[in-house]
Amino acid sequence: xxxxxxxxxxxxxxxxxxxxxxxxxxxxxxxxxxxxxxxxxxxxxxxxxxxxxxxxxxxxxxxxxxxxxxxxxxxxxxxxxxxxxxxxxxxxxxxxxxxxxxxxxxxxxxxxxxxxxxxxxxxxxxxxxxxxxxxxxxxxxxxxxxxxxxxxxxxxxxxxxxxxxxxxxxxxxxxxxxxxxxxxxxxxxxxxxxxxxxxxxxxxxxxxxxxxxxxxxxxxxxxxxx
Numbered sequence: 001x002x003x004x005x006x007x008x009x010x011x012x013x014x015x016x017x018x019x020x021x022x023x024x025x026x027x028x029x030x031x032x033x034x035x036x037x038x039x040x041x042x043x044x045x046x047x048x049x050x051x052x053x054x055x056x057x058x059x060x061x062x063x064x065x066x067x068x069x070x071x072x073x074x075x076x077x078x079x080x081x082x083x084x085x086x087x088x089x090x091x092x093x094x095x096x097x098x099x100x101x102x103x104x105x106x107x108x109x110x111x112x113x114x115x116x117x118x119x120x121x122x123x124x125x126x127x128x129x130x131x132x133x134x135x136x137x138x139x140x141x142x143x144x145x146x147x148x149x150x151x152x153x154x155x156x157x158x159x160x161x162x163x164x165x166x167x168x169x170x171x172x173x174x175x176x177x178x179x180x181x182x183x184x185x186x187x188x189x190x191x192x193x194x195x196x197x198x199x200x201x202x203x204x205x206x207x208x209x210x211x212x213x214x215x216x217x218x219x220x221x222x223x224x225x226x
Contacts, residue, residue, distance in 0.1 A: 064079070067096075111196075
C-alpha cells in the first residue's frame with residue numbers, strides 16, 4: 001500500500017483516479033490546484049504523485065520545476081494531460097518526471113505506470129520460489145485447487161489452496177463450488193483488489209460484482225488481507 005497524491009483541477013478525474021487507486025489498496029490524497037498540492041506535499045511525503053499539466057493557478061510543469069529546484073522532488077511524478085505537446089512531455093521528463101500519461105487515461109496504462117513508479121521508489125524483491133520447483137508459489141496454489149491436492153508444509157496460502165471437489169454432485173453445484181473457490185483464491189491473491197481480479201479473470205467489474213454476489217463470496221475477506 002502506498003500514499004499517492006493526485007493533483008488535477010477536474011473533479012471527475014480526481015474522483016475516478018481516487019476510486020481506482022483506493023480499490024488497489026492505496027491511500028489517496030487529492031488536490032485540485034498547485035496550492036493544495038504544495039500543502040499536501042508539505043504535510044507528508046507521498047510515495048507517488050499524479051500531476052496534471054494544465055491547471056488554473058500554476059501549471060504542472062512549473063510546479064515540477066519548483067519541487068525539483070527546492071529539493072522536494074524526492075518521489076516519482078507521473079504527468080497527465082489531454083492537450084500537452086510532445087515538447088511539453090519531453091520538458092517534464094527532463095525536469096524529473098518519470099512518465100507521461102495522455103488523457104483519457106486507460107486503466108491498464110494507469111496501473112502499469114503506478115506500479116513502475118512505486119517499484120522505482122521502493123524496489124521489490126523477486127517472488128519466492130518453491131525449493132523443489134521453478135514454478136511460483138501462486139501457480140502451485142492453482143495446481144492444488146485443480147487437483148484437490150495440498151501444498152507442502154510450511155507454506156500456507158489459505159483454505160482455497162487445499163480445496164477439493166466432490167465429482168458426484170450435480171454439475172451445477174460442483175461448478176458453483178469451483179467458481180467460488182476460484183474467485184476467493186484470486187481475491188486473496190490480489191489483496192481484495194476488484195480491479196486486478198477483473199483483469200486476471202477476464203470479466204468486467206460490474207459482471208464480476210454480480211457473479212461474486214451470486215456465488216455468496218465474502219468480499220470483506222480480501223480487504224482484510226486474508
